[in-house]
Amino acid sequence: MKITELIHQPEGRRIEFKESLPTVSDLAKTIVAFANDAGGELFIGIKNEPREITGIAEDEVMALEEQISHLIHDHCHPVIIPEISFHGIEGKRFIKVQIYRGSNLPY
DSSP states (O other): OOHHHHTTSOOBTTEEEESSOOOHHHHHHHHHHHHHTTOEEEEESEETTTTEEOOBOGGGHHHHHHHHHHHHHHHSSSOOOOEEEEEEETTEEEEEEEEOOOSSOOO
16 A cells, blocks of 8 residues: 555554654554554654644654664564654655564564
């Protein structure tokens, strides 16, 4: 499914939208839930209600990626390796964090 179609899907057990980086505990809970279930996608820079791409400042994107990676590595055990990608629509950047179902359950 294309990103433009995906961001119009409702939140559920495999997709979540956050306008900004969640707290450490909220992010860790979401990542662990995805890894323990069927996997999922977390979008940062997209407001859920109403669904709107708020975006992330260009100069913050790389720092956020590093922060997300470190947070997952430091707070999720066994190790979960996210697939983090950057996307842009209408001149606004957002981050997609893809988590696959883990192979070392439970997390």
